[in-house]
Amino acid sequence: MSPCSRLALALAAAGKRAISSAPRNSAVKDSLPKLAVTRRVEDSQPLLIKEIAAEVVARISAGHAVVNLSQGVPCLPIFKEAEERMVNFLREGHLPYSHVAGIWSVRETAAKFVNHFYGTDFTADHTIITAGGIQACFNTLALVVESKADVVLSTLPAYSLYQAQTSYFGGTFAAMTSGSDGRLRPEALHAAFDEQRKAGRRVRCVCLCTPNNPTGVVMSRQEVEELASALDLELAREPAGFLVLLDEVYLGLHDGAHVSLLQVASEQLRRRICLVLSASKGLGAMPGARAAWLTVGDKALVPEMLKVQSAVSANASTIAQVGLEASLAHCMSDPKVLQQVHDYYSTRIGFMVEQLNSLGQKYNLGVLCSHPRGAFYIWADFSGLTAVENDLQLQRLLLDRGVAVIPGSAFSISPSLKMLRINCARDDMEELQTAVRIFDETLAGLCGSS
Incomplete structure (x- = not known):
């Protein structure tokens, strides 16, 4: 057993002893009424x-x-380069805060990575380092969902996080009809928007997970281009606009056939895309580090998202950030x-x-x-x-x-x-x-x- 494991067991045993030896006042305990939690929390379901x-x-x-x-x-x-960078960072003897959006050099590296693999021209100003992909999704939905009139669309099957966070913000989650593999087709997208308009609601976000979780499906270039055109048409019909939450955390595990919506998007669509990437899967294999980032198509939205993140988690772990930076640099250094x-x-x-x-x-x-x-x-x-x-x-x-x-x-x-x-x-x-x-x-x- 490692020293850390022995310490954890010792602390757990000490905690149990402390609880068992603490004086108990059953009369007070029994008289305490149940705490009334908010409806938002009570109605939310655990994943x-x-x-x-x-x-x-x-x-x-x-x-x-x-x-x-x-x-x-x-x-x-995890990549050896990430391991060495995090260990050396710890050996410096300091664990400071960073900017809420992340260490500047990490944001620069994340932007370079996206540009390298997607052929884009983003900068660190478009980038927020987050405490995992869950934080990135939370930041995005927080900007556009606040009532039942606000709709988040997603294909099914889909990671239930989107539905859970939509519910938490008080919004309406709705599924777009798709095949059993989770592919989204233009006619299904238009039908979903039309249905919400008829119901007097407005679509505020479209969630697209690609490569798809849980099916592992990737879309062809033609399918992605047709979907981009359909989204452009809906943007023209929606005065208030909507965001596209593009969840691509499984990037790096595909067989080379993956084409991202970001790669074919028009300028107006690109500015509505919030791209979520992470070092938890193929880009680093360190899910426990909670190292992810948001690339925000419209950098004017970054300060708004930072209001959310500063109130929830502030900066992502600085150890995780330097590990993320090293992982991305390693991925860019060698296509193999x-x-x-x-x-x-x-x-x-x-x-x-x-x-x-x-x-x-x-x-x-x-x-x-x-x-x-x-x-x-x-x-x-x-x-x-x-x-x-x-x-x-x-x-x-x-x-x-x-x-x-x-x-x-x-x-x-x-x-x-x-x-x-x-x-x-x-x-x-x-x-x-x-x-x-x-x-x-x-x-x-x-x-x-x-």
Whole structure:
């Protein structure tokens, strides 16, 4: 056990002793009325992904064997360059605040990275370093959502964060009709805008996650260009305007086919885009650092967003910031870096796709999944499984047998569709083999041995 682990256990034990020895006044405790929390908080729902992740950690801590294929955590180590930069920063002996928007050199590097990969001309003045992608999304929605009349549109399936934050701000979350893979088509976009206008509401933000989470799908250049034209048309129809929250945190895991909306956007559309990128996935593999950034198309909005961030988190961790800077510099220094990241995960994904589809054939469930083009997880379809009513039942059966996955309903779709997101980011291939065995045993119990 590491010194840090021993210290954590010691502190936890000390805390328990302190609580158990503290005097208790049951009369006072029983007479305390329940605190009335705000309706905004009371009506908000916790993210199912986070709840499952917490349960998995608790099970592992209790000594249970669990192959964790749930939360979107990479398994590659952080880049050596980032590790050395953060260690050296700590050795300087100071951990100062930075500007709320981030250290200037980190903002410059983040802007250079976006320009390098997207062919744009942003500067540090367009850039805010945030405490993870969640903070970046929060900053964006805070500018435009304050009542039920304010609508946030998203394709489904989608990361439920967008819906949760919209609800927290008191807005209305609405889905745009899309294929099961999350692709957004122009006619669906126009239909969603028309529906909100008829209802007397106004669209204030369109959330686009690409490569898509949870499907791993990327859109073709033609699809992205058609979508850009459709958004331009809606901008012309909306006097108050709206933002486009472009969530591309899975950049770096795609197979080279990814085309960003930012790359084909007109000038007016570019100024409405808020691009979210992060070092949590393919660009650094350090989700615990909470190192992300916003590139704001209209830099006049940056001071407004900083009002939000200064009241919520202020600056992102300075340690995380220097790690982010080193990671991005490393990615720009050699084009092979991200290709190696993609190839590493592609091997694991390929194994799981082949094995799960073999099980689909074995148990007459059809093709369960395909190889994603921009993720380290797979989106598996168990709709042919009649022995369970929904994805939550299947997820629970698998967890009880020792493999953790995320049910599709965590991405704002119906549990009855029986979709699962399965993270293939495990360094030890034997863990994936164990997961396949557990899937086999679970399906055998549900379908009968074949």
